[in-house]
Amino acid sequence: MEDKTITMPVIALRGMTVLPKMMIHFDISRSKSIAAVEKAMIGDQRVCLVTQKNSEEADPGVDELHSVGCVALIKQLVKIPNNVVRVMVEGQERVELLGLDSEEPMLVGEIGTLTESEDSLDYVTRQAMVRILKEKLEEYGKENPRMLKEVFPNLMMVTDLGELLDQIAIQLPWDYKNRQKVLECVLLEERYETVMRNLLTEIEITRVKREIQGRVKENVDKNQKDYILREQLKVIREELGEDNPLSDADEYEKQLKALKADKETKDKIHREIERLGAMPGGSQEANVLRMYLETVLDLPWKKVSKDNNNISHAEEILNADHYGLEKVKERILEYLAVRVLTKKGTSPIICLVGPPGTGKTSIARSVARALNKQYVRISLGGIHDEAEVRGHRKTYVGAMPGRIVEAMRQAGVSNPLMLLDEIDKVSSDYKGDTSSALLEVLDSEQNVKFRDHYVELPIDLSNVLFIATANTTQTIPGPLLDRMEVIEVNSYTENEKFHIAKNYLVRKQLERNGLTEEQVSISDKALEKIIHNYTREAGVRNLERRIGDICRKAAREFLEDKKKAIRITENGLEKYLGKEKITFEDVNEEDQVGIVRGLAWTSVGGDTLQIEVNVMPGKGTMQMTGQMGDVMKESAQTALSYIRSICPEYGVADDYFEKHDIHLHIPEGAVPKDGPSAGITMATAMLSAVTGRKVEAKLAMTGEITLRGRALPIGGLKEKILAARMAHMKRVLVPDKNRPDIAELSKEITKGLTIIFVKDMADVLKEALVSE
Template identity: 80%
Template sequence: MVDKTITMPVIALRGMTVLPKMMLHFDISRTKSVAAVEKAMVGDQKVCLVTQKNPDEADPAFEDLHHMGTVALIKQLVKMPGNVIRVMVEGLKRVELLALESEEPMLVGEIDQAPEYEELLDDITRQAMMQIVRDKLSEYGKENPRIAKEVIPGLLVLTDLGELLDQIAVQLPWDYLIRQQVLDSVMVEDRYALVMKHLLTEIEVTKIKRELQSTVKERIDKNQKDYILREQLKVIREELGEDNPLSDADEYSKRLKALKADKEIKDKIHKEIERFKSMPGGSQEANVVRMYLETVLDLPWKKVSKDNNSIAHAEKVLEEDHYGLSKVKERILEYLAVRVLTKKGSSPIICLVGPPGTGKTSIARSVAKALNKEYVRISLGGVRDEAEIRGHRKTYVGAMPGRIAEALRQAGVSNPLMLLDEIDKVSRDYKGDTSSALLEVLDSEQNVKFRDHYVELPIDLSNVLFIATANTTSTIPGPLLDRMEVIEVTSYTENEKFHIAKNYLVRKQREKNGLKESQVTITDKALEKIIHNYTREAGVRTLERRIGAVYRKAARQFLEDRSQVIEITEAGIEAYLGKEKVTFEDVNEDDEVGIVRGLAWTSVGGSTLQIEVNVMPGKGNLLLTGQMGDVMKESARIALSYVRSVCPQYQVKDDYFEKHDIHLHIPEGAVPKDGPSAGITMATAMLSAVTNRKVYAKLAMTGEITLRGRVLPIGGLKEKILAARMAHVEKVLVPYKNRKDILELSDEITGNLTIVYVKHMPEVIKEAFVQE
């Protein structure tokens, strides 16, 4: 026995024991423990770790500590919040604490480093012990598969018996008191007996637990027990003469008998009810089945409402609710007439397309009102999960039916009017393509047996009147667009906005703000000023907000002075709405070189674009500014190529474009601009600048150009013509192939304009250039 003793810092551990070759993290916060760590870090980074007998003792003395401990090497220190230090240590060897010195502010102990005794075991005994320990470890691993996989292989490779016994105590999930007993066992024989005792105990406890679980499972069938108890309770209540309230399953059976549905559907629901009866009341699976039964029993399988088939009534309702929109109303009435005659919903689904605020949603609501149908709205904007349409499978946590099935459940009948709002704004992600899921909903050949993943039963959607709305068809996938009939709801003229405001919006906002016509009136001129100088939009949503703002201020004014009747006039509008919000850019007064006015379509209506071209000495470069999109940049290059090809006809020198740069600019550079309708405008502006010929100031044009100078048709013509009127344009050049679109416009829109149809660029140039 080695008799060397030393003094070193001591840390008292609470609720843990460190063995040799054991890596451990623990937190310290006591002043003496922190001081001991700091002392060790100044020296050889070694500290003596001993375990307290009572973990609750705040300041332990020598008799409060186990005397066998471990010298450990401090590997890492981490400062934590709250003056706590996290220490990582590695146990080195057993030591015996002989005494504690009262050295403040830490514990310092006298340590005997040599409690290891010479082993008296012969090699055969050691091998036998080693083999027994390994066999029992393997048996322990069979009872604990996780430990067998993660821990046992590392233990079986150890060759030193003492080290193996220590590591068993370290690696297996044993209490710290057992580990302290192992630490106290200096002799290998004693350690072997202790470890084997606990190892055998663990094996037997695990076997007994498994046998008990098996026995309990065989003897008690909880489902059967609950069923028997329920039947006994029913008999007892009958004997006592008490009323037997319907259970959930009985209630579902009663609802199933009253349900109007096909036999196939009722049989499936009946099977689910029978399965529900055999389930424990509070189990998770029973809750899932309960939610499912509630859903399918609430669906209106064959429950229908009686439609009002009077076309005259439908026309009256549409006229009362909406001003103008004659083509839209006409198409909807035709659609309804066909449905009445065929008694089917197999005709194409209507898709109302137009700028925001033009009344698409309110048209659908009016159709539901006209037909006496239930109205449900599904907002598709931003929906990107296919399960939103088809539902989630019942196996998922939190599963629920899709929006279509849920809308039917909400409507309560199988023939409602279902509005699919913002169908152009659905998207896709890794969870599926929402627009593809809508194909089955909107296809009359498929929606007779629409399958919702949650409901798992065929739902007949053929009686549902679907109406979709969109701002544009460009973002709707082709297959989905093919299943719908597009009806355009175009921009309103100022006259239409005036009638809408006077006949609908004024009354609505007056009542909304608690006022009567006898208290506040607004003149026609005031309405016209609000429309012209305070709104710039295709629809009337902003107009309604402006009228609402006027009536809110009028309400306050009326309460402050009840004696007067408030009249809102054109001159007084500024007091209610502030300075004018919108100013329209008029055409230039003088004819100029290189400046041409084009017409553009935007999502909120039409606008005019002044295209400017300057020519300067250079090396033949084309400079484009004004935040133009790719399509418009390509149009500019095509226009330049055309201009260069026809310049010999205007006595332009052959080397002109090699010695000059052309700069094309569209003002309002912060506003993005794109679209295939400014080709002829840019070509005219370039040719004007190159040839120094003036262009009529009160002329505007729209159309795309080809390399050979043909003028191609464009879209959004109504909005563009309205923009031309607002800018006081006198003549508009329009592609010849758009003639049919102009003929559909009312005289109110085209009345004071000279419309010239052009097929080729020479015609454009002839009309645009000032004759000299």
Template identity: 65%
Template sequence: MTIPAIALRGLCVLPKMVVHFDVSRKKSIMALEKAMVKDQKIFLVAQKSVQEEDPDEEDLYSMGTVGTIKQIMKLPGGLVRVVAEGLLRARLCSLEDEDGYLQAEIEPCPTEPLEGADDATREAMCRILREHVEAYALANPSLSRDVAAAILETGTLEELLDEISINIPFSLENKQQLVETTSLAERYVLIEKILGTEVEVCRIKQEFQEKVKERIDQNQKEYILREQMKLIREELGEDTIQADAARFEEELAGLKADKAVKEKIEKEIGRYRTMPMGSQEAYVSRNYIEQLLELPWNKMSRDNKDLAKAEAVLEEDHYGLEKVKERIMEFLAVRALTGKGESPIVCLVGPPGTGKTSIAKSIARALNKKYVRICLGGVRDEAEIRGHRRTYIGAMPGRIAAALKQAGTSNPLMLLDEVDKLGSDYKGDPSAALLEILDSAQNDKFRDHFIELPLDLSHVLFIATANTTDTIPRPLLDRMEIIEVSSYTENEKYHIAEKYLVVKQRKKNGLTEEQFAVSEKALRKIIHSYTREAGVRELERKIGQLCRKAARELLTGKKKQVRITEGNLEKYLGRELWRTEKAASEDAVGIVRGLAWTSVGGDTLEVEVNLMPGSGKLQLTGQMGDVMKESAETALSYVRSVSPDFQVDSAVYEKNDIHVHIPEGAVPKDGPSAGVTMATAIMSAVTGKKVKADLAMTGEVTLRGRVLPIGGLKEKLLAAKMADIHTVLVPVPNEPNVMELSREIVSGMDIKYVGTMDEVLKEALI
């Protein structure tokens, strides 16, 4: 016979065997096509080597199987899936490459019958084979019960031999031997030999496994796995714990630390060596050693001692903030003289957006220190600061130790951000944990619960930030040097915007100086009419908004250059958001202008008082807090006590109700600084005397008419200046605060110091 042929890689087909395989070689695909055109017969022969891509006659076995193609299915990637059934054995006589496919000349080899065997012999042979199959099925679980049952139920010897050859997973060499064996008697001997060998191999394998199991405790799976891993590592010469311990000892040799610290680490490494591989204790010990080795015990960076360079860096990064810069320069001067000098613990207190966090970065750059920031806002757990004890699952060092590790030196600048927003709950009080850290007398031996060794924090330059000191615990506040970072004046905001914010936002939005510019008047109008804040955060957002709108105009091709002026500002930012309430143009009865401090700067408040027929009640409106309500009652008591001096009949208070109102009722107002304002307004209402319109005042009043000092004076005077008020009454004890203010704030204002209500009324009433 001459029929198309396919060379199979790693596959051998037997007669009566249905097999599916994938074909990708062009010669094989063409052979399939030729076979389908004729009678669907094809010669399937195995390759001797699976790596051979273009086999010839010498690369193929001499015996193969003639098969019938049952189904062909084309798959993506040029593959063809074939389902074929083996028909009969055939010997390969010759092989030719004809028209791009293999054409084989074959000689069919029918099975030689079993001669001279009676029925009893055949039955004996079948039983022997069935016993071998049963033994094989028991020893080899990979042969399913259904397949084994189907083989055992086969009737004749010929069928049984075929079923065993087809269904039992023999090796490729064994199957090729079965293809090449045409004699039924020889095939029986071969199958019996193969089955016997397989059963023996399975038995030996099982005995070996049982011997291994005898050496290992069967009830401990984890121990088995550990032992196996240990044996493998011993064979490979890679014991992880010993390798890690050796690495730790190398790192310890190069560690800059005190003798006590090195002895502790060395002792811990010795304990780690003796621990079993994979245990939880070994993991904890390894983590602890790594943390100790990563800490910068005696490793310090070299600080910048050049005062001129440090001052230049501070001036370059920030406008104003004179007190902060002065304190840092003092620290540098002491460090230069003494060679050491204690690092100060500074707390910058001021409204949001005034540059507290960014000044810390500039200080780090000026001193050439590593900078690390710890945000304390919302921290409630004491372990966040001091660390967890190592006995707990998931224990880790506290934020201070972690920050030291991050910095890589023992003398970084450590910023404790939002120290006024620390919380506390049943887990502890984090502010109490900070007491040791922020005390220069004892922080040289700070103990973290996880590290368990004293950490020297005396070289760390701590800078804390807070919006207010009211919520900082007194003992913690006592350990820090408070520096007020107060609100910026409009002129200061203009210089900050011109030097820093415009440049920063221009770069951030991909604009050049030629493409985008803002005029001086436009900047001043943004500050005055579009923002109301103590800092410059909202101002930066507005400048960013201008940059984004300019970028859009430039990209759409409408303009090649965008210049923001006072005239076109409304086009980009919309209508003005804030209008400052100016001083009243006419003097009035019962209306007095007060000054107030808010979280976003200063503001002016008009206090209005009306008398109306009633029964002597005091009515307070304008969403006042408890302190301000008490101030109003105190002011009324004072006014009633001095009424005879102003010829006011006491019956006025019995026949009239007094209503004190502060406009903008939706805004909460509280604080001890409106007493003199309300007392003056009540006195004006009951006497009928007018109050000067171009005058504002601040201060608290006592029952006897003394004027008490107040805080936030800079913000209050700025608010008065913005409202075009030229005369301001300030308590006498606040005179030193006024002296510290820059001329820019107090210029153009007549500040009068008052010590009693008599002086206030003399200045205010007409």
């Protein structure tokens, strides 16, 4: 706390702080500082020492000086050449610099004395602090033996807390900034915390420094020892006349001679081998280089396998492995025929796109078998680091080549079939854009000299047959999609699923569960019921799981009940699979007002979508429920605008929509729905609800609507038509521009359905609304 105010000469110190009871000498050369010393010597020989905030400042003002300094007694003064004065001072007490008069030839300050306060600390607390400080000093001394001998005996004799705190800051080799912090702490509690914090930091720094020095010395000693022993062993072998075994470099040179690669590649590898030969055997860099050489020497630079170019053989294998998928097989055979004729791998990269479980991965495996190619699969799902594709720089710790190069190494030949699985699920983050890294891999103009960051040599990928798979093209970036030729793998019909289950899946699951066809058989009716009532999917993955469930339960029956043969029939399915899991929403029994059946595409195939509209007295608002997406909401607004424009033709009053509210709902509200293809369906439901006209119950429709009522084409028709058949619809309305899509569908899909093509809403309403 402040006691009184005095005036005395001030010396601004640069890069130094003086504490009470600190004896130190320093040189001064500034004229103002010399004048301050001379004035002090005339008087009581006392001067105020204050540290500058910026040591570069030549003529500091009060703002450039710390507010707390130390009054010191000048013990000795010696003038030395070049106008320099060397003084020895002894710090006496803390003071506060209240003001500064720099007009005189020296700095004169208004000083407020500060007195330490111990009132807040009792005797026991002060003694505890003293003991803790001395314990930490002993710990510090163990890390600094020299300090332990020279400094610590004097510190250990100090019993006063304030004096001990100051002496620690004086005696230990601390930076002047840390000493200034101690000087500014007038209260003992604050000074104790500051000194303790610095002391603990110094202990930790010293410990870490000793550990680092120890590890470095150990490594140097080991390398030196290894070198000496290696040289001694070399001399001993020469004296004994023994042949020196091949070194690592010699072994790699031997492998390089047998490697099939171009001259540029061999020269680069040879230079790396020479570098390895010049390195100490146990060095870290030598280990990194060994791993690199093992990788590049394992790569199949010009090693190829002989392809089977018999297209008929390929067709037999594709037909044996897969039922249906006629268009997919046809396109793949065309693709293979072009490769055989051109003898080049620069044809477009195939991308098989379709729902899960439709056989995309197994088609690629069949193609590899048909062509007698090595098959390697790279799963791209969830990859977000560009280095996964291009590899890491080999200078990094734990560096490794990318997945493309690793797959080539695994295949052992430079012309394998490489499956890029789930290419639509690659992602990007701060580590790089993975999809952009794949552009070079899949571009036939660039992949002739693909560069992996780890290998650092051009690798020819033009002979690799790339096949990619994806569930949808929506999430594949445009530039990447442009480099691939998309082949749609559509959903299976129930008839196709039946043949796949009967010819492939049952046999596969019987073998997997240790059973034979004589032991377990599944009737055709049972298979049809499993497909219709126990699975709901575009592919056959869940169907295979259900057959596997039956086989496992049958295997248990054989062991427990000692049965010789088990036949699973339609009526006995509940015993093995439980209650029916899937129920399809069937056709409505009678025509109704405001209810229309739409058709939707989902990731597990097609489905029917019942759209309901109610009209009630209100203020002209429209409410939409059923988890509708933005696109579907816009379609609903477009449909409403169109209906309002044609309502006068149906005798609806002009102010009808101002006095009534419309509520549009799509059941299964927990399932998100989006897309424009329900546009004509919603428009029909709205008009039916407004006019009171019924809509035919056995009719379904799909199509996008425009503001003027035109019906625009949509996608996913195969799945939608299948869904209409499942719901036992009789007629389906399809946009006229979808005629080519309907023409490609097999008769099995459209059997029992009347497909009606509509150009606009007038055609839709003519077919949908029941005549009064």
